Amino acid sequence: MPFIPHTPAEVAAMLEIIGAPDLDALFDEIPADLIGPPDAALPVALNEMEITRLMHDRVAQDGRWLNFIGAGGYEHHIPAAVWQIVTRGEYYSAYTPYQAEASQGSLQLIYEYQTMMASLTGLDVSNASLYDGASALAEAVLMAVRAHKISTRVLIPKTVSPIYRATVKTIVAHQGIEVVELPYDPVTGTTPVPQDEDVFAALVIPQPNFFGQLEDVDGLTDWAHARGAKVIALVNPMTLGVLKPPGQWGAKDVSGAPGGADIATGEGQPLGAPLSSGGPWYGFLTCRTALVRQMPGRLVGRTRDADGNAGYTLTLQAREQHIRRAKATSNICSNQGLVIAASTVFMSLLGPEGLRRVASICHANTRALTAALSALPGVCQLFSGSSFHESVVQLDRPVAQVLQGLMQAGILGGYDLSQDYPELGHALLLCATETKTAADLTRYTEQLAGILSMEQTA
Amino acid sequence: MPFIPHTPAEVAAMLEIIGAPDLDALFDEIPADLIGPPDAALPVALNEMEITRLMHDRVAQDGRWLNFIGAGGYEHHIPAAVWQIVTRGEYYSAYTPYQAEASQGSLQLIYEYQTMMASLTGLDVSNASLYDGASALAEAVLMAVRAHKISTRVLIPKTVSPIYRATVKTIVAHQGIEVVELPYDPVTGTTPVPQDEDVFAALVIPQPNFFGQLEDVDGLTDWAHARGAKVIALVNPMTLGVLKPPGQWGAKDVSGAPGGADIATGEGQPLGAPLSSGGPWYGFLTCRTALVRQMPGRLVGRTRDADGNAGYTLTLQAREQHIRRAKATSNICSNQGLVIAASTVFMSLLGPEGLRRVASICHANTRALTAALSALPGVCQLFSGSSFHESVVQLDRPVAQVLQGLMQAGILGGYDLSQDYPELGHALLLCATETKTAADLTRYTEQLAGILSMEQTA
Amino acid sequence: MKLIFEHSVAGRCATAQMPHRLNSLDDLPEHLLRRDEPLLPQVSELDVVRHYTQLSQRNFSIDTHFYPLGSCTMKYNPRACNSLAMLPGFLDRHPFAPAATGQGYLTSLYELQQILIEVTGMAAVSLAPMAGAQGEFAGVAMIRAWHDSRGDTARTEIIVPDAAHGTNPATAAMCGYTVREIPTDAQGNVDLDALKKVVGPQTAGLMLTNPSTLGVFEQQIQTIASMIHHAGGLLYYDGANLNAILGWVKPGDMGFDVIHINLHKTFATPHGGGGPGSGPVAVSERLVPFLPLPRVGGESGHYRMLDEHDCPRSIGRLSGNHGNGGVLLRAYIYARMLGGEGLRRVARYATLNANYLMARLQQAGFDLAFPKRRASHEFIVTLKRLKDQTGISAMDFAKRLLDYGFHAPTTYFPMLVPECLLIEPTETESKATLDAFVAAMIAIAQEAQAQPELVKTAPHTLPVRRLDDVRAAREPDLVWSVGRECAVR
Amino acid sequence: MKLIFEHSVAGRCATAQMPHRLNSLDDLPEHLLRRDEPLLPQVSELDVVRHYTQLSQRNFSIDTHFYPLGSCTMKYNPRACNSLAMLPGFLDRHPFAPAATGQGYLTSLYELQQILIEVTGMAAVSLAPMAGAQGEFAGVAMIRAWHDSRGDTARTEIIVPDAAHGTNPATAAMCGYTVREIPTDAQGNVDLDALKKVVGPQTAGLMLTNPSTLGVFEQQIQTIASMIHHAGGLLYYDGANLNAILGWVKPGDMGFDVIHINLHKTFATPHGGGGPGSGPVAVSERLVPFLPLPRVGGESGHYRMLDEHDCPRSIGRLSGNHGNGGVLLRAYIYARMLGGEGLRRVARYATLNANYLMARLQQAGFDLAFPKRRASHEFIVTLKRLKDQTGISAMDFAKRLLDYGFHAPTTYFPMLVPECLLIEPTETESKATLDAFVAAMIAIAQEAQAQPELVKTAPHTLPVRRLDDVRAAREPDLVWSVGRECAVR
Numbered sequence A, B: 001m002p003f004i005p006h007t008p009a010e011v012a013a014m015l016e017i018i019g020a021p022d023l024d025a026l027f028d029e030i031p032a033d034l035i036g037p038p039d040a041a042l043p044v045a046l047n048e049m050e051i052t053r054l055m056h057d058r059v060a061q062d063g064r065w066l067n068f069i070g071a072g073g074y075e076h077h078i079p080a081a082v083w084q085i086v087t088r089g090e091y092y093s094a095y096t097p098y099q100a101e102a103s104q105g106s107l108q109l110i111y112e113y114q115t116m117m118a119s120l121t122g123l124d125v126s127n128a129s130l131y132d133g134a135s136a137l138a139e140a141v142l143m144a145v146r147a148h149k150i151s152t153r154v155l156i157p158k159t160v161s162p163i164y165r166a167t168v169k170t171i172v173a174h175q176g177i178e179v180v181e182l183p184y185d186p187v188t189g190t191t192p193v194p195q196d197e198d199v200f201a202a203l204v205i206p207q208p209n210f211f212g213q214l215e216d217v218d219g220l221t222d223w224a225h226a227r228g229a230k231v232i233a234l235v236n237p238m239t240l241g242v243l244k245p246p247g248q249w250g251a252k253d254v255s256g257a258p259g260g261a262d263i264a265t266g267e268g269q270p271l272g273a274p275l276s277s278g279g280p281w282y283g284f285l286t287c288r289t290a291l292v293r294q295m296p297g298r299l300v301g302r303t304r305d306a307d308g309n310a311g312y313t314l315t316l317q318a319r320e321q322h323i324r325r326a327k328a329t330s331n332i333c334s335n336q337g338l339v340i341a342a343s344t345v346f347m348s349l350l351g352p353e354g355l356r357r358v359a360s361i362c363h364a365n366t367r368a369l370t371a372a373l374s375a376l377p378g379v380c381q382l383f384s385g386s387s388f389h390e391s392v393v394q395l396d397r398p399v400a401q402v403l404q405g406l407m408q409a410g411i412l413g414g415y416d417l418s419q420d421y422p423e424l425g426h427a428l429l430l431c432a433t434e435t436k437t438a439a440d441l442t443r444y445t446e447q448l449a450g451i452l453s454m455e456q457t458a
Numbered sequence C, D: 001m002k003l004i005f006e007h008s009v010a011g012r013c014a015t016a017q018m019p020h021r022l023n024s025l026d027d028l029p030e031h032l033l034r035r036d037e038p039l040l041p042q043v044s045e046l047d048v049v050r051h052y053t054q055l056s057q058r059n060f061s062i063d064t065h066f067y068p069l070g071s072c073t074m075k076y077n078p079r080a081c082n083s084l085a086m087l088p089g090f091l092d093r094h095p096f097a098p099a100a101t102g103q104g105y106l107t108s109l110y111e112l113q114q115i116l117i118e119v120t121g122m123a124a125v126s127l128a129p130m131a132g133a134q135g136e137f138a139g140v141a142m143i144r145a146w147h148d149s150r151g152d153t154a155r156t157e158i159i160v161p162d163a164a165h166g167t168n169p170a171t172a173a174m175c176g177y178t179v180r181e182i183p184t185d186a187q188g189n190v191d192l193d194a195l196k197k198v199v200g201p202q203t204a205g206l207m208l209t210n211p212s213t214l215g216v217f218e219q220q221i222q223t224i225a226s227m228i229h230h231a232g233g234l235l236y237y238d239g240a241n242l243n244a245i246l247g248w249v250k251p252g253d254m255g256f257d258v259i260h261i262n263l264h265k266t267f268a269t270p271h272g273g274g275g276p277g278s279g280p281v282a283v284s285e286r287l288v289p290f291l292p293l294p295r296v297g298g299e300s301g302h303y304r305m306l307d308e309h310d311c312p313r314s315i316g317r318l319s320g321n322h323g324n325g326g327v328l329l330r331a332y333i334y335a336r337m338l339g340g341e342g343l344r345r346v347a348r349y350a351t352l353n354a355n356y357l358m359a360r361l362q363q364a365g366f367d368l369a370f371p372k373r374r375a376s377h378e379f380i381v382t383l384k385r386l387k388d389q390t391g392i393s394a395m396d397f398a399k400r401l402l403d404y405g406f407h408a409p410t411t412y413f414p415m416l417v418p419e420c421l422l423i424e425p426t427e428t429e430s431k432a433t434l435d436a437f438v439a440a441m442i443a444i445a446q447e448a449q450a451q452p453e454l455v456k457t458a459p460h461t462l463p464v465r466r467l468d469d470v471r472a473a474r475e476p477d478l479v480w481s482v483g484r485e486c487a488v489r
């Protein structure tokens, strides 16, 4: 019996103690008509050897590719130590640290994670993760609206990932929140300071934005703050090794309080989570101390034990669903604990200098690739202004067709923008992280040159 | 500086304490003419990302194969838990448990291993491993000669792996030991009871032998014992789930003492070590209590601590080189600790029933494959008698040529015996373990049929 | 133990993880760049490995301890699920890589969908929700979408029993509903009279866990279902306790319209110190169009993710991709290793273990919350009598269990049972382990009489002693900063 | 802790690891089959995972503790070496698979050979030896083969300094030589006069570790080499301490003819609780024909294992395959991550750490065995004075260090220094760790005066207290059998 240790003799002894004649009797409180027969449609058991062969075959089927897709998920080197450590049973098979004294490992690690994320984003506090970047943005929107108290209008630029915007809409749909999308400047691919004069609760500012372009975060922050709204920074944490942290966006505010975004959120994947077809990744969320009681998700605090020694425990749980129920800041319960454990180990291994270098090389590689591709006939860089580690090029023919051609050469050439942004024409979003060598960039360039030199098929 | 944590400030502080002006000064006792310049011929450092890419490329280059080679290394399913557990840092990065109190993990595990191996082979005690099966056989020969005291002649059948025989010769070469090779019966592929009437120290009995055939272990054991010689069993531990253990070979001896082999040895790889191009595997060695002081290698014993609780420690070290020096039973020091840790976890997961089933399926698969192949024109099974999970078939053309053809179809078809045993003609040794499905056997059979149906190339 | 930051030395780094150079960023506007240095530790690779290895040893976990945390289904997480889901090819695949490059992966997900449909008795499933609570969200949002699609927009309430997990009312609120809580009767069933009183035209639906978090099977489920359906509402099944009936009772057959499944419970995916989980949501026929996106569609060899074009009436997306892919792979592998028969066995033996443990504890003198009922896969012990006698609370008792090498059961949930321990042994634990746990429970009960202080001040053998929760909440210390080192043990 | 056998229950098994059926064996003769059942545990997968996970926590290791075990070079074992060497394709390859299916693997080995040749200054290398001692065996066997090849068969002795590791004399004996031990002078160098007396026509060779196991560099090495060579003998270099001079001094340049390298020391491959190691043996030009088999030969894209046909004068084979392949891969990966510069840095910082630690301990009042010498990568503290004063031995001191969370240095080796601690910090430890170790040493020295019993009865905080070694040897209990359960802690 896979994973069930009982022997017939034990079962008999246990039934005897229970006073039940047989195993079926244990279900005797369930209305008999509800109990079904064994399900013949389900497959028969495979032993570990068989499933191992099956999964090896499946993964072999999917091949190895040279990947230039970014668009919200980034291929980075993950040190071997990261997942070797976090898949240790003590982390992997523990649950939420409800018994603090028996969970100091997870708890201290989360406290360290909170510290790192708060510092990286330049804000005061961090929670212990949400599901992913898109849903975390939705939670940030809800949080800002709760904090603002007056308006339920939220401004989200079109330079935020379309899929993130869709997710926000799904999740905030039933709370009377009005999501207003802000247009972008077709020349720079960034969000101009809006003309909007209505009251609103929050402005979301992506940095870098979905096109890889750098927004005028200072101007946007100051504009929103001047109107009494909260600023939600949507950032790629990998870039924060070199880009100005949300906590420092904009001017210091008149009252002398620090300026900066009020909330920062985003996808934690670049910090140590494998692409893994999209998950598990995690959403991070940091904010100013003043907002902490509006924050969804778990928080770990440092405290003292009966001997006065430091120890760690879940805290401020009065915000959470298991205490607050219908009045909780969110319904979230399980989060992405193991992935933030990986991130914590990842950030420890990289340190400030590693993060800086990785980010700088991603930037340099994408710049170099963009330049090389743009030099080809039929290709041009779409936006002016600064981009970080993604950029948009325009092709002389449908992107899907070109990507198909690149696939023949083992290359995944980028993300086709024409579905989400038809106004941009044959626009391709590409990304070359630190994992790409000069030879990889050349290979891409040469293959694309080859494809574009062919007659265009209908 | 890869893996070196020092900062310039720390280096300066440390030099100050030492009282050395600079780092070079630390080498000032080394004759200056011995110190060379930096070595330009060595490659420059790769960071982890780069070496990761390189090794992934290398492993991809080597491909995936359907393997029917055995000949001393056997493809078995290894439960995922095995190497996930033993590569935990606490096992992986510990050394020989010299400080027993700080090494109870490794020590208790070895004690468990010793118990399992002793029981599996039907003998009294086991050491904590030797390097591999071939070198362990050499150590067993030396041990038997020491124990016998009179003769230095050792009989080794030709049905022992040629490479094992070669290894024994290398290792015992300088101790005046005469190795006599015993012929095999060309009909059964097994070793007849010898005619040899001279005194000898020990007889090696392989079971199954290199051809996969089962030897008359009882007859051979009794014959050797009747002549006052020791019996060294050379066994595949995986088969001992179903084959008679060495400790029970032959008749009980007249004095009422148990019969059976005096020493058992062999390659531990089938019990949880990956093929891994040949290593690290390990040699096991078990024997009767009476011989324990002749045994090479480490031994763990159970004892008590100051409170009377059970604990484990290295023991009987007076046999070993670090105490006994030139008079030690062997020069072995580092052994194959991590691999026996894997074996111990492996045996625990399989248990007696698992071992039995795996062995029985290996046997059935090889039988089925042999039968299917033998039914092809141009193929016949070479030996009569019983074989276990390897068998020899004779082809109508050179084996190398056929193996080459099978490789085109992604199949490694077996081990070519014609180099080591030219007298057997076009003989191929094949092995189908439990990892092979019926479809795999069919694939092999069909491919071979295809190859053999072609005209023979010169 | 020191914090990783306390190992930091300016200028140190884990060099093998460093790119060789820092590339120039001078093409970027100065004012968009970072000036200060983030507070990440500057440590060596050995520092990191040693710190987090040592830290890990300060956790209880399934791999090291019996972990009978009620409602959480802390069963053995097979190691093969981890290693196979982490094969390099699976890890390297980008979510936006074309479906053609992911047939191996998508086939696995598609087959998982089929398995989940089968065991729930529903018509279709979406794997998108990333935990149980998000599955609940999707479910209640679909209930709303269904009512809306019929123009039935006056329904404003979701009914939730008082025993429900906090995620249920919280979810209903997130979906804009008012929560109507209903009480539980003495046998742990829903109080039907109370239910009758709150059901009406304003009822959008009812959320129910069955077996409930009280550890008993709701026997009147069919009556309840018809009451709700009769009033025009829909039934939501919180599948957190599916482990108890897997392969025996299909939520669809009980009359439920929507269900989420906690793969990190019933399907043995790891809990990872808090997550990731996965909460696929399955629905009956009428709700299929509303399922969240994406779902795996297509046919063998040509599977792909269905999107807004395929499913225009979907409630939409819940995440940037399609849920916790790696968790889904683990669940799939687990399901295939168990097969149909094995999945059915899960409920049988989880129930056996719970009833055995319950019987043993009852015989040892512990009070059960529902002594007349069968346990499902879990059950409740109440220590109220002990508390009244000795002042020792369920929390004290729980802490003392840690000293005996057992993770504590869930405490103070469900809230309606005073001083409760919700105990869920799961099917993967052996009789010997359960017996050892009973022995510890008995020993502590004796200590409670003989040496109450010992229990009240527990734990005594863990890396820290009892932690001050009040201080943690009053003076929140949520992030570290330089100079804030404190007593180390 | 219980033994795994004590968890065993008849009829239990880890089902997922079971083939579905037992195949008939009735074609095999009855008398060749097993009748009894081997004593393997009958346990579940969770039993196994939990038992061996818990057990692991009862070990000190590099990943958890500072481990300054002299002569063993317990440096950080990079995790990437493990994961890359264990890529499924490497693990699945059969040793007899044709070279064409292993070019990725063989290229790595070939390049490792080149790296080892380069750092040793020798002409060729064989990766076959499976640990240092087997490398020694191969080396001495080659010395013998060389003399034999020249008809110079009257050489019967190998000279070994008294400070040598036990494997040296043991190896010489295995190769049929008589061992001539020579003393060490007060500065830790070989006593040249004594050497002169034993060198002669009967001398086959000399085995030397340099820096020696006394932690000092043998300064007269060039003189020694010419003495031995002059007498017609060869020089064997025990490379266990290569970490101390890696990239600075090449054994070949010192005049050595043969060297083994402990990859599990200098090249950071794991020690695995005792092994596997790897002991490649490198030789100067004249010994090349005798190198053990196999070696990797051929050229890029066409590498293959050289065998008896290629190298007919080889001393032969030492194992069934070609050494510890997986260990070789790890060493290769490590070497590539360090590169030439990084390898040279190893010796520099290993030396820095040793000299720093030595200076600190000396300043704290500890006696050094060779106070006038530089430490190489290790050094010796002698506690003779303390022993005389307090009765506290090096062993007591070592056990007390465990209580402080440090693995003990090597004790009582080399034997010629009384009450010695041989301390090797390695280059991967930080100053902070060394400082903490010094603090512990000082604290224990104070305890030795103030509370000697505390030290004599240490350890006090480990899973077991001081173990009775005498009992272990007098009443050997080497295997367990049913009914032999004993006190558990």
Ligand SMILES: Cc1ncc(COP(=O)(O)O)c(C=O)c1O
Pocket: A332, A333, A334, C071, C072, C131, C132, C133, C134, C165, C167, C168, C209, C213, C238, C240, C241, C262, C277, C278, C279
């Ligand atoms: C009964 C019940 N419902 C819902 C949930 C929420 O599931 P998740 O934590 O996966 O969001 C839980 C989790 O503990 C639960 O026990």
Ligand SMILES: Cc1ncc(COP(=O)(O)O)c(C=O)c1O
Pocket: B332, B333, B334, D071, D072, D131, D132, D133, D134, D165, D167, D168, D209, D213, D238, D240, D241, D262, D277, D278, D279
């Ligand atoms: C100086 C010295 N020589 C030789 C050896 C033997 O090496 P191995 O254990 O790899 O056989 C050692 C091992 O500890 C050693 O320290």
